Amino acid sequence: MEKEEEEEEMVGTTLSQQLRNYIQTMHDQGILDHHFDHVKSLQNEENPQFVMEVISMFSHDAEIGISQATEFLNCVVDFAKVICFVHQLKGSSSSIGGQRMAMACRELRHACDIRSKERCLEIFGRLKQEYNTLHECLNTISQMERTIIANETRRRQP
């Protein structure tokens, strides 16, 4: 029984290390920045699912924001409304550490400022790509967190 517990602990440690390595890779690629580490540091025993909750909230908000920005970029562009959604996306993506997505939001804001529909559409396309990349990354992190928590719960059961 003790050996089983040791093995489970090793699996947990390995998974945690895998998660750390994965996050570092995302840092190296510029997908995540240090703000994600700050978010992760807020997770504790009282809030073991904090990171997963934040990721879920971000994805939900971002998808609504992108969908609404798409609408305002159709036909006659409503730049003022696009700017509103861009700022919200920028705020949430930078707060979660989505560096490249936040940069794309900044660029889209500038394109709106010069009232260039063509430029807006070009950058919006890139923003959506950055969101997809970030979303995939955060989903992977979420899954790993979920597995770590499940393993830890199993380990602690009598």
Added chain:
Amino acid sequence: MVLGKGASSSLSMNKVDGAEEMVDNSNNFTVLVADDDPLIQKLHEMHLKKFGLKVQVVENGKKAVDLCHFGATFNLILIDKEMPVMDGAEATKELQAMGVNSLIVGVTSRDSPYEKQAFMEAGLDYCFEKPLTADKINFLLQELNKNN
């Protein structure tokens, strides 16, 4: 960061490489967070609680004003610019008109100096760009400790 009237122009923040230097919160400071984004509300709340601060959250400027109008007091008010019902600028003007004795700090996604200055002119003490970080919280705690 943009500074308000009367604020010192030479500021230093306790930034320690790779670690947060936590400023003492034995004064039990209270914070009101006004932001309509549930994600930002959650992040701000957790960041501030990590510093031992007591946090209350509202989703628009009107609720912030109403809370203060009905007697709630806060050492620090962190206020977003864009909110439904009443935005941050309007709420800040109302809070100042009420004579609220809180440090009022804008936390906005708007990054142009012109937009931040326009928000400042509503009566903010400081204006930060999102995200809220440990460094910014440390700085505000230092200001609160000074004023206390």
